Amino acid sequence: VNLHLNKFKKRQLINFFYFSLFIFILSLIIPAFRSPVLFILRFPLKILTFLGHEANGIIFYHLNMVQKEKLTKEVEFLKQKLVNLEEVSSENKRLKKLLSLKEETSYKVIAAKVIGRSVDSWSSQIIIDKGSSQGIKEGLVVISYAGLVGRIKEVSLSTAKVMLLNDLNMAVAAMVQRSRQEGLVSGTLSPNLIMRYLPKDSDVKISDTVITSGLTPLYPKGLLIGTVVQIGEEFSGLSRYCIIKPAVNLSSIEEVLIIIS
Amino acid sequence: LICLEKKLKKILFLLILVIVALFQITYLESLRIFNVKPDLILVLLVLVSIYFDFKKALVLSIFLGFLKDLFGVDKIALNIPLFVLWSYLVFKLSRKIIVEKNFIKALFVFLINFLHNIIRYFIISFLIKDQIPIFIFLRILILESFYTTLVSPLLFMGFKTFFYK
Numbered sequence: 076v077n078l079h080l081n082k083f084k085k086r087q088l089i090n091f092f093y094f095s096l097f098i099f100i101l102s103l104i105i106p107a108f109r110s111p112v113l114f115i116l117r118f119p120l121k122i123l124t125f126l127g128h129e130a131n132g133i134i135f136y137h138l139n140m141v142q143k144e145k146l147t148k149e150v151e152f153l154k155q156k157l158v159n160l161e162e163v164s165s166e167n168k169r170l171k172k173l174l175s176l177k178e179e180t181s182y183k184v185i186a187a188k189v190i191g192r193s194v195d196s197w198s199s200q201i202i203i204d205k206g207s208s209q210g211i212k213e214g215l216v217v218i219s220y221a222g223l224v225g226r227i228k229e230v231s232l233s234t235a236k237v238m239l240l241n242d243l244n245m246a247v248a249a250m251v252q253r254s255r256q257e258g259l260v261s262g263t264l265s266p267n268l269i270m271r272y273l274p275k276d277s278d279v280k281i282s283d284t285v286i287t288s289g290l291t292p293l294y295p296k297g298l299l300i301g302t303v304v305q306i307g308e309e310f311s312g313l314s315r316y317c318i319i320k321p322a323v324n325l326s327s328i329e330e331v332l333i334i335i336s
Numbered sequence: 337l338i339c340l341e342k343k344l345k346k347i348l349f350l351l352i353l354v355i356v357a358l359f360q361i362t363y364l365e366s367l368r369i370f371n372v373k374p375d376l377i378l379v380l381l382v383l384v385s386i387y388f389d390f391k392k393a394l395v396l397s398i399f400l401g402f403l404k405d406l407f408g409v410d411k412i413a414l415n416i417p418l419f420v421l422w423s424y425l426v427f428k429l430s431r432k433i434i435v436e437k438n439f440i441k442a443l444f445v446f447l448i449n450f451l452h453n454i455i456r457y458f459i460i461s462f463l464i465k466d467q468i469p470i471f472i473f474l475r476i477l478i479l480e481s482f483y484t485t486l487v488s489p490l491l492f493m494g495f496k497t498f499f500y501k
Contacts, residue, residue, distance in 0.1 A: 098417050101398070105405050105413035112406055116358070123362045191361040194407040196372045196476045197456050202361070202407070228409045236409050243460065243468060264472050265371045326368065 110231035117204060117234050120190040128329070182295070184218070184332040185209060190234070199242040199264060200225075203331060206233040214293060216334045222299035222322030223247070223287060224331050235333075239325050240268055240300070248290035249300055254278035257288050260300055260319060266326060268301060268319040277315055279306055285319050295334070350399070352498070356380060356491075357403040372476055374484040375449060377404050379491045381419055382444050385426035386435050387499070397423035414459060422448045438489050446485040453477045 132139065191202030205211050207230045217224040217237045225245065229236040238245060241262035249260040249270060256277045258270040273279060283303040289296030305318035356376050364373045377400050384396040401419035408415070426444055435441055457473050 098398075098420055102413040102416050105402060105416065106411060108402075109406055116354075116406075119358055120362065123358055127363055127366075191358075191407065192365045194357075194361050194377070194404055195375055195456075196480050197453075197460055198408065200409060238409065243472075244463075263469070264476065326365070326371075 109229070113202070113231050113234045117190060120202070121188075121204065124188070124190045182218075182334045183336045184334055185211065187211075187235075187331050187333060189329050189331065196264070197243075199239040199262060199325065200228065201237045201239060201328065201331070203235050203237055203333075204233070205333065206231050206235050208232050210335055211235045211333055212335075216294055216298070217331050218298060218334060219323045219328060219331050221324075222301065223294070224323050224325070224328065226293065227333065237331065240321055240323075241265065241325055246291075247294055247300065248288045249285050250288040251277075251279050251303070252284040252286050253280075254283070257290070258317075260285065266321070267304065268321055270303075270317045270319055271309070271314070273315040273317065275308070275313065275315060279303060279315070279317055281306065349498070353380060353396075353400065354403065357400075357407070361407050369483060370475060370479055372479040372483060374487040375452075375480065376484075376487070376491060378422075378449055378452060379445050379484060379488045381422060382426050382441065382448055382488075383491065383495050385423040386430045386441065386444070387495070390427055393423050393427055394420060410463075418452060418455060422452065438492050441492055442485050442488050445488045446481050449481040449484045450477065453480060 185205055187203035187205040189201045190204050193200045203217075211227060211230050213227050213230050215227045217226055223240060225237045225239040225242070227235050228238040239262070240247070240260070241264060243262050243264055245260075245262045247260045248257065250257045254277075256273060256279055258273045258277075260268050260270045263269050270285060281303055285300045285303060287294040287296055287298040287300060299322045301319040301321040303317045304320045306315060307317070308315050360373075360376050364376065367373055381397055381400050384400070385393045388396065397419040398416055401413070401416035404415040404419070405413035426448060429444065433440060435444070453476060457468065457477070461468050
């Protein structure tokens with residue numbers, strides 16, 4: 076009986092070993108299947124996103140109406156302001172020419188729609204409806220009309236995953252626009268971001284604008300990140316940190332622009 | 337005909353699992369509270385581990401883990417081995433405790449979500465090579481576990497309706 080029992084245990088152990096090996100191999104090869112499966116799933120994802128968008132429009136009809144009126148007034152005001160700015164811009168161009176400064180080129184971008192979001196609370200990402208067939212590559216910077224959004228983390232043929240600014244894996248070299256004080260902006264998995272490694276005597280104030288500093292080669296200089304809403308001192312007492320409210324509402328973003336060059 | 341009906345029901349069930357996973361990455365985003373959302377895929381894992389036999393539960397746990405890994409960005413599909421482990425744990429526990437009451441099932445969901453978040457925390461801490469602030473960890477660990485537990489009875493009802501019809 077003992078021999079039989081030992082044989083049974085041995086067989087169970089071998090089965091367990093083979094099963095564990097199978098799971099391990101599966102864990103390694105599954106990421107390779109993401110691209111084709113997401114290619115198939117992009118249609119139902121698009122449909123679900125569209126339905127959700129339409130439902131939101133109906134549910135928040137009154138809010139949208141009030142907002143529309145407010146924005147129409149704002150557009151009129153901004154139009155007037157734009158005329159003045161165009162004048163300043165042309166003057167700036169003329170002066171730059173006189174000083175022989177290299178003219179900065181505007182970014183070449185691709186617009187994409189958000190069709191999915193992160194699967195759990197431990198990451199902050201979006202899935203967009205543009206992929207490698209449209210020229211999207213891993214590492215490209217993603218922005219919106221309001222400011223920096225994140226960067227491309229994974230690309231498939233027709234979709235791509237964007238890691239948002241508030242993901243824990245994100246770190247962007249940034250600076251305070253007013254004082255040129257540099258720091259590192261990273262995600263906190265909450266709507267706000269944190270700017271760290273600021274010297275104790277750094278010149279940072281509430282409502283200061285934070286932009287990319289260009290020190291991280293991936294991110295072009297001058298992209299708007301957000302505004303300072305809180306300033307604090309690190310536990311060590313050697314440096315300060317500040318909480319930043321992103322310029323882009325990362326939780327409700329629907330369209331993004333990918334800088335391709 | 338009965339065989340065909342059974343097969344259709346199986347396909348329909350797999351389709352429902354996929355739809356729930358799609359819901360997880362689309363509509364559930366608007367239900368975020370303190371930047372935390374319930375994990376419906378984990379609730380499904382608990383349900384299949386309670387109601388199905390061991391082999392079926394194991395296969396479905398791999399399928400659910402695959403669905404969750406599909407929408408993530410990790411280089412290794414970590415949810416598959418974790419889901420298999422949780423499925424085994426729930427299966428063994430559910431054979432020792434009477435799980436007919438929703439309260440017990442919800443307790444299982446809480447326990448599994450709690451354990452899953454702890455493991456995820458250690459994995460992420462290891463991957464990003466930086467200490468995740470403790471308040472972020474606690475916020476996700478506690479709030480997500482409670483939130484998922486509170487939402488889970490809705491899925492229990494849906495599951496029951498589907499299988500007892």
